[in-house]
Amino acid sequence: MVNLGEVFNFLDRIKMGETVLVEYSSSNYAMDFTVLLLKRYAEERGYPFVIYDNLDTLYIIDKHLGFFGLKDAFSNSIVIKTGGVINIGRVIERIALEREPAIYLKRYEDSTKRLQDKYRGSITVVLGMERLFAFINDFFSFYEIMTSMERFLGSAARRAFYLCDTRVCNILPLNPLPELENIASTVIRAKIREGRIIGKICKSPKAEMMGWKVEAPITELL
Template identity: 35%
Template sequence: MSKKFEETVFEYNKTIQRGELILVEYTSSEPIHLVVYLLLRYLKKENIPFIIIDIADQLHVLKAHLKFAGINTKLIDEAQVIKLGGAITTGSVLERISLTLEPSVMKNEFVKILKQLAEKHDYFVRIGLGTEKLIKLLSEDPATLEAFFGSMVRPLLGYEKSTGVVFMNTGIIREDIVQEAEEIASRVFEVKLEEGEITFRVVKSINFNEHGKTLSIKAQELQEYFASVE
């Protein structure tokens, strides 16, 4: 069952176009480490280069949860990482960017790394973890928050050298900010854990016939499958 579920997700991922911005919403109750690991397995299988944007050590938290579940963390250990804030080195860190910088300076540092990756790869995927922590920090100043969306989020929508997948804990940021992010994203998925099942629901898609569709699997079954395949 888990293998079939994984294959279904992998086939769907192939429909995502270059330049899209994918938003994955969850709360603190969901085992998001399993969802991130599922994405990493897909990228490895398809030989797609990727970079993880690790905000405030969220990657360390996800890696720890995977280890507790008995899942091999080699995919994370070998991943290229840009760290925004935080102090714990997880993966192969290419650059560290302070969260105290102005959005324009932060953008320049971030874009510099993306350009280097674009020179090395025809196409790569950006995976944003802990985005809600940065947004929560910036939301104290509406002008600074808008500068963040205007300089680091909207410009990358449609950038065909790369696709962005942003994981966001919507339980700790304001609803209006969530809606702003949903408006920008080309696809939005909601992850829920209910009665032991992880359910993926399509909130938004460029393919309108997908709206509201769901895909579910037992969380324990998926965790045990991941622990057995590596």
């Protein structure tokens, strides 16, 4: 699959209720163009596009894309912020970070349930997961977060894409990637190479799709 239309056709095959883990390396712009691709897909197909922005990660993406000549790419995107102080997009809710994960998770789950009712069928993107896990240094809190994520697996109101920087995750005291890969119904490894965004499907509920590669020129997104 070597063009944007074919990548969109692949995304059509990801079912509502799936949790998709997108792994990338911070050494290139894979995160930035993955989010932009998902936004373009949601617009093309007429789905609500919702971003959970943890600790101002969306600000970094917005500024990076600005260097490519794309200004205010997320000005109309629905955004829920956890921590951070810089508003990008239409910020409709804020979830305060807490030292006690159970308090934060309750607020997160309540917010998510409200939004699922309001924006059914959404493409939901969660940014900066590795930043949240950097605050976690005990197994009890670690598995509180994982259990909370498990509860949204199968929710027919959305397709959720969790983006994680593997280079950061691999140096955390508690690396979340093995558990996230276990929870996710689909796992995609994204990278940029020779002006193309490339995704390798490492896990999928459709056996024939495992091992597939999908790619598109980043110029088609700009």
